[in-house]
Amino acid sequence: MLHGRYTAVTHPRIFPATMDTMTNLVSSLSVQARTWRWPQVGLNLLILTLWLWLYLPIFSYLHIIFRREDFRLNQIVLVAVLALIGLQMRRGDVRPQPDAAPVFRRLPLVLVLGGxxxxxxxxxxxxxxxxxxxxxxxxxxxxxxxxxSPERWRKGLPVVLLLIGVLPFGEHLQTFVGYPMRILTAELVRQGLTAVGVHSIGVDTILIFENGVSQVDLPCSGVKSLWTGMLFLLAATWVEARPLNRRWFLVLLLFIPLLFIANFARVAILVLVGQVMGWTLLAEMLHVPLGVLGFVVVCGTAVLLLRSGDGEIQRLPDLPISPSSRWPSPHLSFFLIAAILIMILLYAPRPQTSVTGMPPTWEFPAALHVEPLPLKPEETEWLLIDGASGVERFSFQRGDISGNMILITSKTWRAHHRPERCFEVYGLTLESSLPHLVSADFPLRFVTLGAEKQRPLYAATYWFQSANRTTDDYGARIWADLALEREPWVLVSILFDGPINPQDDDARQLYLALHEAVNNYLK
Known part of the structure; x- marks a missing residue:
């Protein structure tokens, strides 16, 4: 053994071969290192640095999304999307080339500049x-x-849409789509029940009953099914390597109504079982399986529709790039650097409101006994970070009516919110949320709440008020910020210590007194 090992090392034929192999390996590595175009690497790093600098304000917002607990579902979906991206990149053998030069392509460049x-x-x-x-x-x-390459870029478009879909669009969907969708669903269910002879169920009854037995935060129920379903369709499109062509959009146009029909069927069955037949416990047991079943059936149908076009061309060829349609790479790099620098210099965020001096103090009528009820430091900090210029909480007593209220002043809608979310976070179930008109120009939203399975119920009220306008619509509050000159708004959110009747004169006088106090505060 020793002699054989000695021979393997000193044999005149093997030793030179080994040395030649090592020499060739080192030589190839050296050549590969020397073939890197280091000036282009520097240009690419400069482009990336300037690009991140231009979009630097976005990262503070993304940090909030990845940190806050109320975006937990978005975080879970993001992890799943990133894992899917990593798996697909590994299968596709995607390797970055830091010294590659950019190539002029019309559509990507339009996205860069236009976006x-x-x-x-x-x-x-x-x-x-x-x-x-x-x-x-x-x-x-x-x-x-x-x-x-054009082919790989087009095939990766669903990935970008997936990442965008992870962003928390839920609040905006609930504001602009969710409530109208619930009203439409309830109206269709009411008409369906009327057609089969059940005439005693109204839209408000259906909405209240659905709130009582359904979990509106489930990804498979209500407006969130649209969000979750779109993410699923995009993921399936990418995994199945389907192009975003006319056929795909036809599948999308069919997919969205199917999601709505599934949600309609869920609500109809829940109302029929729980409200008409009186089997409330069974309805509570059915709402999760019904939501999941409908969602799975619709998503499975979408996958079958995507796969039904197997005979079509699925791999798009690379588009040829003629010499006249491409810029020299160094010129394009310098153009990108100059364009991004110009946009960095042009960046000007919307002026944020700053509190100069002490904010005005609140003045309430003598008939309203008010005591300060300070918020926790972290609660105040959260609201101030979102742009609030003043946050005050009080306990109050007026006759037999008592409770506490929070007054949030801000020139940006982000510091305001739909108070129903806060009530639900503190464990109160939302029984109803209906508009109530105190006077011709004073609408508010009257909310009925209750701890689960407990009575009596609680009542709450809120509205948004500026110097010239009062609304109970959160969407209207958001749209008000589109004005060139923002004006301060106050969110008035009241939680009563028990149930009240908004039609009572005591409640009406309380609303009018607070409305006048806000007017005086904003002057």
Whole structure:
């Protein structure tokens, strides 16, 4: 053995071969290192640095999403999407090339410039973080398209839509889509029950009953099924390697109504079982299985529709790039650097309101006994970070009516919210949330609440008020921020110590007194 090992090392034929192999390996590595175009690497790093600098304000918003507990579902979906991206990249053998030069391609460059200009406009005039983050994703994907082949870039579009879909659109969907969708569903269920001879069930009854037995935060129920379903459809499109062509949009146009029909069937069955037949416990047991079953059936149908086009061309060929349609790579790199620098200099966020001096003090009528009820430091900090210029909480007593109220003053809608969410966070179930008109120009929202399975119920009220307008609609409050000159608004949110009748004169006088106090505060 020793002799054989000695021979293997000193044999005149083997030793030179081993040395030649090592020499060739080192030589190839040296050549590979020398073939790296280091100036282009530097240009690419500069482009990336400037790009991140331009979109730096977005990262503070993304940090909030990844940190706050109320975005837990978004965080879980993001982890799943990133895991799917990593798996697909590993299967596709995607390897970055830091020294690759950008290549002029029309559509990616339009996304880079158009998305970035739109981002500047949104930051200056709209100030909606979700929209700005979506534009960042689209523009970044356009920038990536200057390095990717056209085929790979087009096939990766569902990934970008998936990442954008992870953003918390839920509040906006609930504001602009959720409530109208619930009203439409309840009206259709009422008409269906009327058609079969059940005439005693109204829309309000259906809404209240659905709130009582359903978990509106389930991804498979209500408006969230649209969000979750769209994410599923995009993921299936990517995994199945389907192009976003006309056929795909036809599948989408069929998919959305199917989700609505599934939700309609769920609500109809729950109302029929729980409200008409009186089997409330059975309805509570059925609402989760019904939501999941309907969602799974619709998603399975979407997958079958996507796969039904197997005979079509699925792999799109690379688009040829003629010499006249591409810029020299160094020129394109310098153009990108100059364009991003110009946009950095043009970036001007919408002026934020700053509190100068001490804010005005609240003055309440003598008939209303008010005591300060300070918030926790973390609660105040959370509201101030979102742009509130004043946050006050009080306990109050007026005759037989007592409770506590919070008054949030801000020139940005982000510091305001729909109080129903806060009530539900503290363990109160939402029984009803209905508009109530105190006077011709004073609408408010009257909310009926209750701890689960307990009585008596609680009552709550809220409205949004500026110097010239009062509304109970959170969507109207958001749209008010589109004005070139923002005005301060106050969210008045009241939680009573027990149930009240909003039609009582005592309640009406309380509303009018607080409305006048807010008017005086805003003068």
């Amino acid at each position: 970035s200009v739109a981002y500047l406009l949104v930051e200056r005039f709209l100030d909606v973080n979700t929209v700005a983050a979506s534009l960042f994703a689209f523009a970044s994907y356009g920038l990536l398209g200057l390095w990717l």
